[in-house]
Amino acid sequence: MFRKLFFNKNKSSEEMQQNEDELIVKLKGQFKEEKVKPELQFTLLDLALKHNIDWQFACTNGNCARCRCYVEEGAEFLSEVNSAEKSRLDLQEIKEGYRLGCQAEIVKFGAIKAMNKTYFNS
Numbered sequence: 829m830f831r832k833l834f835f836n837k838n839k840s841s842e843e844m845q846q847n848e849d850e851l852i853v854k855l856k857g858q859f860k861e862e863k864v865k866p867e868l869q870f871t872l873l874d875l876a877l878k879h880n881i882d883w884q885f886a887c888t889n890g891n892c893a894r895c896r897c898y899v900e901e902g903a904e905f906l907s908e909v910n911s912a913e914k915s916r917l918d919l920q921e922i923k924e925g926y927r928l929g930c931q932a933e934i935v936k937f938g939a940i941k942a943m944n945k946t947y948f949n950s
């Protein structure tokens with residue numbers, strides 16, 4: 829406790845802002861965009877739904893691809909691309925940074941930026 833207070837007291841507001849930015853997940857749905865705190869073992873879809881972001885989905889098990897998203901930043905903080913994603917997305921899409929929001933799970937704290945890029949119009 830003392831240590832935490834001591835170090836926080838000595839940090840500039842710029843450093844503290846930077847640290848906060850490192851712990852932010854920016855999620856963009858069809859119409860709503862929000863900065864939220866990451867939660868380990870939550871998928872991007874879980875987090876979007878928790879914060880009422882209009883992220884499309886139907887099945888939540890990797891079949892429909894409505895939750896398809898582009899991870900612009902922070903892919904290293906997400907689980908590895910799994911077999912459901914490999915069978916639903918093209919290899920080129922995966923290389924470009926596309927994931928299924930219902931399968932991409934947050935495994936480490938860090939800044940992530942992702943947007944729902946579904947194939948379908950709502």
Ligand code: FES
Nearest residue numbers: 888890892893930
């Ligand atoms: S919600 Fe269907 S694939 Fe993710």
